[in-house]
Amino acid sequence: MPSTVIIPTPLRRFTDGVETVPVEGGTIKDVFNYLEEKFPGIRTRLCEENGDLRRFINVYVDGEDIRFLDRLDTAIGEKSEISIVPAIAGG
Amino acid sequence: MSYVKGLKCRICGTPYQVDPLAICEECFGPLEVDYDYDAIKVKLTKxxxxxxxxxxxxxxxxxxxxxxxxxxxxxxxxxxxxxxxLARAIGVRELYIKNDAVSHPTLSFKDRVVAVALSKAREFGFDAVGCASTGNLANSVAANASAAGIPAYILIPDNLERSKVLGTRIFGANVVPVRGNYDDVNRLCSEIAGRYRIAFVNVNLRPFYGEGSKTFGYEIAEQLGWQLPDAVVVPMAGGSLITKIHKAFKDLEKIGFVEPAEPRFFGAQATGCNPIAAAVKAGTRDITPVKPDTIAKSLAIGNPADGYFATGVITETGGWSEDVSDPEIVEAIHVLAETEGIFTETAGGVTLAVTRKLISQGRLNTNSRVVLAITGNGLKTQDALSLVDLQPIEPHLSAFEKLIAGEAKKLAA
Known part of the structure; x- marks a missing residue:
């Protein structure tokens, strides 16, 4: 099984309701490019115009926030789970 | 009758109908409740x-x-x-403690947010509720769900204080410890909420949930005789409470209940988890997440989603944010208990210790009216404290007299 991206609820209207998308390796940037190819329009929801990740989106590779890794250049493994999660606080 | 106009994105302003929705589909910004203040102003009186x-x-x-x-x-x-x-001890002219350590039913301010969230969950027709929690929220969701007869799924980090775990399980909720920290738990809850029809109070019901915190601010103003304080010091985890107290004060201005004033907002964090304080001190609104390591577990959110808004409130009102070490937190818990007879949890220790630090830095004007937000009860975080064992005495008057030798004259009948 390749790596998979878990699509958060607000983005599923771009993926026809699909919750998980298999992706090949590379970096998070590559993953976003792949998603955009497959589901046009999805990238502008994830990234600002300058390419930075939007403020209220957190991306995790195997449970680790990419801001603790190499941000958008974070490499994904062969069987990674990539989560795109809206920032939510609580306590 | 409701005065809610709908939901609105706090970033891009996109309007939404009232639904169990927390996130803007356009920009991922958080949604918030939009009220018809003009109508409220006409209807509601003091x-x-x-x-x-x-x-x-x-x-x-x-x-x-x-x-x-x-x-x-x-x-x-x-x-x-x-x-x-306490005012004399720390050198403040007029000092108040807003004491949610005695909140009903679970001794923290989370009872306010849960009351709103679970009432709303019922209006939406949910059959199950849940939360991601550092402990206090877990206690409150579990208690209120049991009283309402709604099944609850409560996900917590696996390193919580024993008393907070017990204080959740006692209510018969489904408690799920998750290997990891709060941010891991939170992420998992978002993913569960995306798949199952569970009202996670601080995930899919978050816009409604957060509104409950405003009552903390309304009460402060009403209890001061419909006046606003000069400054408030508020503990920050996700950063929501401080923004909701600010919103509460603004609400009261909008409906004409208080004179417009400019209270300063000060945010308190533990040094072991200080992403919001660090941003304020660095002069930015960009939050860099951290891996929490502090005894103030109820504030241990390394990736505070409301951090952006909290820094906004703090800087716009001329406040500041500081953080304090674990020993400072413990000392402040003792000071509050010994001066005011209020036993607060570690988060309350953070609030008082930061207040003292702000005073020593000259950032908090001591010749003013200050309110400290005490949001939780010390009985829940006894693990953080260690007092030396007491030595028993023999049950003889002479043994007691020996013990109080130095005070004997003062106490003499």
Missing amino acids: EEIASRPGTMWRYKELLPLDGEPTVGLHSGGTPLVKADR
């Missing part, structure tokens, strides 16, 4: 509020329910204690 029971629901027009509340009917209405002995 006299009307004064005639109602002393709970948070006396401000129901400013809360996002369609009908009457059905959960948490007795929450809110906690004391605003004029803390003269």
Whole structure:
């Protein structure tokens, strides 16, 4: 099984309701490019115009926030789970 | 009758209908409840509020329910204690403790948010509720869900204080410890909420949930005789409470209940988890997440989603944010207990210790009226404290007299 991206609820209207998308390796940037190819329009929801990740989106590779890794250049493994999660606080 | 116009994105302003939705589909910004303040201003009077029971629901027009509340009917209405002995100890002219350590039913301010969230969950027709929690929220969701007869799924980090875990399990909730920290738990809850019809109070019901915190601010103003304080010091985890107290004060200005004023907002964090304080000190609104390591577990959110808004409130009002070490937190818990007879949890220690630090830095004007937000109870975080064992005495008067030798004259009958 390749790596998979878990699509958060607000983005599923771009993926026809699909919750998980298999992706090949590379970096998070590559993953976003792949998603955009497959589901046009999805990238502008994830990234600002300058390419930075939007403020209220957190991306995790195997449970680790990419801001603790190499941000958008974070490499994904062969069987990674990539989560795109809206920032939510609580306590 | 409801005065809610709908939901609105806090970033891009996109409007939404009232639904169990927390995130803007356009920009991922958080949604918030939008009220018809003009209508509230016409209808609601201070006299009307004064005639109602002393709970948070006396401000129901400013809360996002369609009908009457059905959960948490007795929450809110906690004391605003004029803390003269503490004021002298730390050198402040006029000091108050807003004491949610005695909140009903689970001894933290989370009872306010849960009362709103679970009442709203019922209006939406959910059959199950849940939360991601650092402990206090878990206690409150579990208690209120049991009283309402709704099944609850409560996900917590696996390193929580024993008393907070017990204080959740006792209510018969489904408690799920998750290997990891709060941020891991939170992420998992978002993913579960995306797949199952569970009302996660701080995930899919977050816009409604957060509104409950405003009652903490309404009460402060009403208890000060419909005046705003000069400064408030508020503990910060996700950063929501400080923004909601700010919103509460603004609400009261909008409906003409208080004179416009400019209270300064000060945010308190533990040094072991200080992403918001660090951003304020660095002069930025960009939050860099951290891996929490502090005894103040109820504040241990390394990736605070409301951090962006909290830094905004702090800097726009001329406040500041500081953080304090674990020993400073423990010392402050003792100081509050010994001066005011209020036993607060570690988060309250953070609030008082930061207040002292702000005073020593000259950032908090001591010749002013200051309110400290004490949001939780010390009985829940006893693990953080260690007192030396007491030595028993023999049951003889002479043994007691030996013990109080130095004080004997003063105590003599």
